[in-house]
Amino acid sequence: MVAQAHREEEAEVEVLNANLTKLNLLTKKIQGSIVRLDTSGQVVKEAIGPIYSNTQQLQITNTNILRVSEAIERLRQPLDAKGREEGVIRAGPATAGLQQYLGALQRVDHALTDLTSSNLRSNQQAIADFNKLLASGSSQLQDLFRQALQQDAQPVEPLHYITKGLEFPTIPDQELSQLKPTAAAITSAYTKSSRSAKRDENPAIRVYAEIRGPYLSNSLQNLATASINTSTKRGQDAGIYREGTSGIGAYANGLEGMITAEADNVSKIFPTSEVGQAIEATCQNAMAVFANTLMELNTFIKSRILTDCFLAFEIIDLVTPISYRLETRTGARLKSQFSDALRPIRETARSSVSELLEQTRQKASAVAVLPNDGNTVPLVSETMQRISTLSVYSQPLQAILSSIGDGKWRIALTPTLEPTTTPSAIDSTTLVSNYLTDFLDTLLANLETRAKAFHRSKSLQGCFLSNSYAIVERSIRSSPDLSRHLTSSPTHKASSLYLDAWKDPSSYLLDVQYTSRTSNPQGSSGGGNAANRPVSGSAIDSATIVKALSSKDRDKIKEKFKAFNSSFDEMVARHKSLYMEREVRSALSREVQALIEPLYARFWDRYHEVDKGKGKTVKYSKADLATLLIGLA
Template structure:
């Protein structure tokens, strides 16, 4: 039974194995069929690829060709577009800016300029002809705009202004109207852009045109002032001293400044800031050239009349130097041009300082006679008047003297320039040297031509008084207050010379004092002249009488001489008081002792103390 169960189990397993093998055989057959199908499909794919491949390649080439054709068409259109654009703009530009709206004309020129820029960037050989044509069209259009720019400026500059009217009435000088300035600015901008695109490598022509037209306008406006400046310098008398303000240079400078300032205000809205200095300099060149020419002619006149018209040189230096500083804000170039124009006159002004000193010395030394009454000579007042006139030009003079340095007005001086030097002190030094030169030479001339120290002293004192009076004048006092000591020294010297003659009568009033003799006194303690005379011997009495007689003679002569002299009022007062202060005490003492010598008869004692005092007092009146 067990054996039968084992046998049945084995039979079942065998059956399952057979079924498995049968399925595997079916799977192999199916795999073979699938492989065969794949092989056939692969063969079919290759056949399809071989058939379709050429068609796909042709399609890609056709797509590339189409793209290239589109690009060529676009390129042709781009090449054709500027030509079409040129044709459209040419009609507007050739018509000119005056036959239509100016802004439309400039817009057309702008479009043409933009097109030219694009053509140059394309770098296509086919565009070279178009570039040439368009460049020529833009140049033509720019030239037309230049003509409009020029015409607008000529219209605004047709009539010169009268600067004198604006200066005298203190009115602002006229500027270009704002509407014209606005139009001029637009034209300048378009011409500048066109010039840049054309690569001409030069400044916009509008700057040159502006400088030419407005420069001529300024020059013509100033022509009358230039002529009047030269006319007003003519002298009616060769010896006439130039009077401040009589020449037209001050008005001329104000007119120039007003026109330049107005022109600067006019051009600023038209041109870029970087161009302002260049344009105003170019514009003002003609007027500044005429200004320099006028100054050169003035300088020639001054050099021919140096001693009388050097003051005009001082005035010109002051006026022009101040003008150059005021115009410094406009442009440094203008400042330098104006400063350079006055250099010749400045050198003449420098030279005049030494010439004036030499003239003072020469005028004194060439005197062949001096006033016999001791009066001052004209050279003194003339010299001091020069200093007085020079004080009116202190600012330019200070600048000139600083450039010469202390004492630099003499050729022997080795002075150096000191920009920080005190101009007032330098003027005071120059005045002191002038006064010393004058008085030293006058003293020497007096010793040579005048007889007697008394007359010499009066002469010198009169001249010193005139000097002192001028130094104390309102204009000179603040500048020359340090010269008081120098003038006092000259005054003392002249007084000492004059007092030499008064030594003689003073000497007659000196007597010998005998210490071993008692002096008779009156009851009140006063000197008793009668008792004193009584105590003298006859020889001593005769000597006293002789002293009185000699005193009277000498005194009367000197009083007469004193009154015959022509003295400045303060000199007469000063010298009279000096005589009185010395002689009156001496005579009073002598009279107190010896007036009883003639017992009141007046034979020897001509003057009592009161009469003498009155006589001496009259010397100062």
């Protein structure tokens, strides 16, 4: 069994060895076939490689040829456009029709863009031809644009629209619908046809300004002339300038209205980026005329600074807000043009704040004669009119005073564009109050000096100053603008001066009582001992008091009554002879009554029996005196 198993295993081993031998032989055959295949593949590769490379190159070449053919076709299209559109452009918009003409120009414009982007030298002549065609088309469009604008360029009368509250006329919408594409085509054609074309050389804006600019300036010319005539026609004897009497207000309003209307036109014709430039170019002539008008007015104002400097403040007050409003509404840089036009006027207004103070001081100091009746002088009313007029223009006055500095207006200023001092940090309203107070103090202080020098009588001095203060007070109360900046004037000083003159009659009514006969010095005028003095609160018995007096004291009392009568009558006559403003007479009469009546009543109560009712010494009863004093008012 074991031998048989061994033989079977040997037989299997022999079979395996035989199979392995066959596998080795097959492997060798495969390796030989691979070597032969590699050799054959290399031969094929070396043979086919050049053919494949040439095929790729041919494919690339074919693709390039197709692309060149397409490019040539595209290049031919713009060149073909020249032939198609040239006839339309040469015929002009009137013959071809505006829409067709604009379409032809647009297509030529696109063709020129394509030719320019190709950057081929062979296209240079074609590009030049297209530029000439566009230039020709642009020129014809400019003529058409000009003609269309001229249809609505007849000057208008701005005053008609201002007085009736009407909107200023604009170009009709139907015409605007044609002007807008025309302007766009002109700009595009010019930009393409001119290598040196710049933003500020837009021919559409230039044509628009050439037509609409004179329309503006011609329409406003009458207002400019009227502004000068209404301001300068006043004679040399004319008073202080009154607000609104110059035509400059209507001129400024007309200018604002027409520029606003023109901005509306421009915004509907030109793109937003060009609106400001178009407005500035169109308004250039009108602004130049406006600046010249202000220059002429400034010359006139400087020649009459005391009476007409207020016109300068009115101009500033009118024009400054207009410049801000127009720049906000239009987007154009007009504020600087208005500022340049206002510069001479502003300089004059700035110098006038010092000049007014100095001239007022000089005029007050130079008053040679004061009225003998205590009346004031015309300078007071004139100065208050100036101060009141100034207060109306508080806004421009605040700005000018702020640039000068608080109190610096007392120094004569040299007109200059820039502030000579650091702008004041004080509230602008306070600055105006300080200035107007200085203005008023300058007048009153110098008038008080003149009154003391000219009137020796204190009653005349007091009456003169009281009348002056009354006019000042009246002006302040009657002007809401002025009352915001000024308080009442110091009338108590004037009334005190006037009452000083009444001390003479009142001095005779003073009675000194002594506690004992021994304390009464020699020459005492109002004797009486403690026994004769009435108890406080008890009724005064004049007969008893007089009876207790010595004959010498009674004579002195009589002399006091007589002296009082004479002095009082003289003062009453003088009071009635003086000129007094209504409120002055009333106020001073009350002051006199408050001074004299209590003293006289007390003196009369004690000593009226010295006359025993005969009326020779005691001229006035208490009731008579009170009635007379009331009648002084």
